[in-house]
Amino acid sequence: MSAEVTARTRRRLSGLGRVEQRWGWFFALPAIAGFLIFTIGPMIASGVFSLTDWTIGLSPRFIGGRNYHTLIHDHLFWKSLTVTAYYTIGSVPLVLIVGFAIAMLLNQKIKGLSFWRTVYFLPTLVPAIASAVLWIWIFNPDFGLLNALLRGAGLPTSQWIYSERAAIPSLILMSTWGFGNAMVIFLAGLQGIPRQLLEAASIDGAGTWARFRSVTLPFMTPTIFYNLVTGVIATFQVFNQAYVMTQGGPNNATLFYIYYLYTKAFTQGQMGYAAALAWVLFVIVLIVTLLLFRNARSWVYYEMGDAR
Amino acid sequence: MSQETLPIGTQQRPSVTRSKDRRSRGRVAPTSGLRPRDRRPGRMLGRIVLWAVLIIGAAAMLIPFLWLVRSALMNDDQILIAPPQWWPNPFAWGNFSGALTAQPFALYFLNTITIEFVVITGTVLTCAVSAFSFSRLRWRGRNVVFGILLTSVMLPYAVTLIPTFIMWSELQALNTFIPLMVPAWFAGAGGGVFNIFLMRQFFLTIPFELDEAAYIDGASPWRVFWTIIMPLSKPVIVVVVIFTFIGVWNDFLGPLLYLSSDNKFTLALGLASFQGQYTAQWGYLMAASTVVILPIILLFFFLQRYFVEGVTLTGVKG
């Protein structure tokens, strides 16, 4: 084994290494070019905006870091941050677990599997406006589906999205219906588990749970990690539910960060302040993502691990 | 190995040795169907529970869709009454013909499909190539570049909207499909990073021995990418295709900002116009929405075959 490693190393340093270096950059060129052409410009521009007092229609006026100062004293900034963090912490793990469980369920040899999988993916496809109307009925305290079920079971009912305390938990519950995207990715990930390992494990006498824990789960960690990171990044930027269903209420209980940013940017035309809000969120999400990546080293397993 | 840094998120893998041991140690005994163990009563129970969960879950999943369809078949005055009625009375079949003729949906469909075709091809190709670079090629600065790319989805698009729009207007690309199609060929530029990330995760689960063998035989990285890695990655490619398709199909803000001529509108814009400031044509909206999601359902249904059924939870070979 060690002879192989040194041979590989020698080869890499001489020929393979140089080729990889060039081809690496070359293959990454579309992405890098895309970033430079389409992304970095607007990012820098928005950073500059955040240092100005810019009401759309007027010319921007440079004011340095004053927006950031205002931001810290803006109680709606803190409110929207807490609301969004609450939602993210509640929704992401829930959606991951549900998505994973259902992906496992739908990775069996079942008759009509295509049909079942499509059915479970359907809620993700129903357009947001139809979904919103439906859920407003489901949440209705007097004759909505949820309270009807609770009453039937003799449990106390809730005001759901009409109550300040229950609003975010209600939206978290609603978000679990959107597990479809996570489920599809988990399904794809389950394809990559070497069947021989599972068979070998079962021959060796490992039960269902043991097989899951030592073969399936480790192989799924890359996709779990992906869904976790993208889930956090996307959920921090949740917007639609506030826009379509609650308009940030009741009494700012569902004032999501991006919704607040949007009203500042477009309803009030305060683009400079909105840009400052955007960059604060950027830094927060960046830090959280970095922490996740750092933490991932201890639990994410890649088959390429020892070679790379 | 001085400058070699491990890619973010990997760990040293002693258990590769263990799996190799397994493969060499225990052969798979030939089986001829159900083994005696499989006729345990627990196995039947497991099967029943599985089906029960499946069916109950499916019923819950179908509620939003059934809601959509029943609303599409109802007159406006019945759709929003509460408590809701589930059976239309009468059946408003006219909603479908009315909605689809109220606006040139055939044209919108054509426009959307055109954009789809260009965007999906561009996205799959460029994102796969980039992901390959970030996962299976070693080069200096790889992780830093990947990290920088990832930051492009962390900045809310509300504030990059205007500078991006200005850039396209300077390039005289307003009222064309260009702003909607070109970024896809640059690995999605922005949202596309998620695709690169996803494919990277998948590529990292394929053993490097395959590449190595090819390099020894004198293959170029392109050959390794195209003939070895891509064929093994059908599941993740299917996922990227599905998500990209849905993304373009439902994209509202992009077409809204960049398209001003009626004959260039996409399906998403067509749907939005059923809701006005003072009035809303709910029946038409629901009917049109139902028709609009059908192609996605079909696409998803038919791409299923790339997700081969795996091993059952109870261990019988799949």
Place this chain on the structure above:
Amino acid sequence: MSSPTWRPNRRELLRFAGLGAAAAAVPGLAACGGESVTGGSTSELQFMYWGSSFEKTAIEAMLTSFQDSHKNVTTKPLYTPDDYTTKLNTLVASHRAPDLAYLGAPDCFRFGTAGNLLNLYDYIDKYPGLKDRLPYTYFWYGEDKLAGIQTANEVQLLWYNRTAFKDAGLDVPPADAAKAWTWDTFVEMAHKLTLDQNGKSADQSGFDPTKIRQFGCSIGTVLGLNAEALVRSNGGSFFSEDGTQCALDSAATVKVFQDIADLAYKYHVAPTTTQLGNNAPTTTVQLKTRRIAMVADGQWDLLDMAQSDLDFGMGVLPRYTKPVTIGQGGATSIFSQTKNKDMALELYLYHNDPAKVKLFSDGLWMPLEKKYYTDPKLIDLWTKNKAHPAEFKSAVIDYALNNAVATWTQSIKNSAAISELITPPLQQVDNGKKTAAEVCKSVSQKVQPLLKGSYPQGDLS
């Protein structure tokens, strides 16, 4: 081992990166200055608007007929079904504003004070059609400075289901402002029209407020237009006329707010906001299904009502002291960078003409010029058709002419920020969680720093 034909090395790549980033950032920063390019060449007028596909058909017909009847002009509709303010702000920020556009009040005042809009006051001599409109339809942003005029007029009235009244054996709401019900009469009527599932009305003993089949009335939220009309009718207001004081905590205003909340929570004759829901059925549906017997809402419902088979009626709102309603609507403005000011103004007048746009006779819109409310022949032009019922003249036309006042956002400065502040707490009054007195007092104090005065109102009527 093959290698690619072009091998970029790191230095080259860094150079390209730097150039690319610089080049890409420039257009974004160019927003800060540079010359403006209005969409539309000398002979093209861009008209940006919102609305359902129904309205779209009517507006595009109007634009086509304008184009056909005017030489050397093409019109380009910019139909924006949703996210209107996003697109509008993006266009303005990139110096590509349309020629004419619908604008909500906050946007109209923001762009007006920033100088982006044509001051219509400068053109009243050349285009006298801009004068003699209902006084509350003008958007003044300074002395002799007019940013826009309403696209169409709308007033608030009391819609009701005639059959519900017949069944209860009650007189229908008056269609004449002089005979408007007092608030107490209104509440009394609402009691009689609120029925539980056993058929008992709210003023009878044994009435079960948890099982209501039909509500007597619905007024809406305390910050809504109906509430504002009632507050004005009681001699109160939301803000002082000069925009420097908040009047939400005045006795007159608090009383009206509490009366409205009491309808739902004390008397159970109106649905609560949660019973109404966030995406409530339209007024037409509420009346048709007899879920509610009387609904205070805008005139625009006429389009829907007329096309349904509901036996509806239109009446005036109840009053406290004098009968008052609110007249309002979004503005249409002309952007100042338009290349063809005269044609833009012609189109402006054209789009207000009831003879050129079907939406007036269909019942969705009301005209702006006084003559369409006073001259019998002109009244007939837009109301003598199947859509407009007999009582329309007194319940709506006279009401809009004699009893309508402007809404507060049309004159109070900084209205968007003020709205953002006062709306969430007052939702607690709508939810029955707090009394109007407590909320109004604390809101008044909090909103004081945001009050920046009001725009001086001119007079062109």
